[in-house]
Amino acid sequence: MLNQLHHTAEDMIRHNGGRATAGRIGILAILLAEQQAITHREIEQRLPQEQQLDRVTLYRALEWLAEKNLIHKVTSDDRAWRYHANRDVQSHQHAHFKCTCCAQVICLDKLPVERNWPLPAGYRLQEIELTVKGLCANCC
Amino acid sequence: MLNQLHHTAEDMIRHNGGRATAGRIGILAILLAEQQAITHREIEQRLPQEQQLDRVTLYRALEWLAEKNLIHKVTSDDRAWRYHANRDVQSHQHAHFKCTCCAQVICLDKLPVERNWPLPAGYRLQEIELTVKGLCANCC
DNA sequence: CAAATAAATGCAACAATGTTGTGATTATTG
């Protein structure tokens, strides 16, 4: 099961012309297995003891994966990026939900906001970032 | 003009039962004068030389002003809070625009998003945080 | 398979932003 994900991860990495290193494969497998968007720290904790990576290496691997569009970064109000594998649905813009109690972040399907936003004259829209804050099912 | 704002700021602070210190008044006057939401650092730079405040004092003053609802904080993707005085319009929820080039942040009037968002079962909505990213008139 | 090479890694140092604790100062009250 996790082995399957490792295989998938390796494929995804090779398809993008990157080196299939243990670190990258492990990180991407973790993100593929995860339902939520998780932080750098949480990824570190999920890595098996025998293949801990340097903080910087982890940051750079995540940066590479994001560049190649295999994962995406989510901004949060606690100053920590969260990362999540790109599934079909998430490849285009979508909103996020963050629990104000336990801080979990999940990706929501749609982005039900009109693209032609009423901006001041001369302003150009590039991207909409939307986070719904509230309580998750566990914290309600 | 700026003197007028100082007077207004002092009134707002006293109305909330706080001590009218030079620091608080100066900070709030700066935020009242500003069209955009600005960072801690930018506030510091706008303070006259003779009344520079300690970083921590500035943080705590901003915290107090936000608690009293005289200003509001804006989350951004660059890990720095931005602050803006609460005018009538901004007292309720609104969206923000951030220029991806010069990083300026302005408050937008409305929040044209349906409040009854389609969340997973058991989830409860508290607040919607929306940032439109793009290019401002200067950077276009 | 072995050597060559570019890519990835590990480590140390640094930067930005924000927080906590505590003793000194000050705005306000009477």
Place this chain on the structure above:
DNA sequence: CAATAATCACAACATTGTTGCATTTATTTG
């Protein structure tokens, strides 16, 4: 003016992320 609680300044710390550079390694090539 004196008393007092609120505010402030300073030092120390925490978290998250970045940069430079020497070392290691995955992949390619012969």
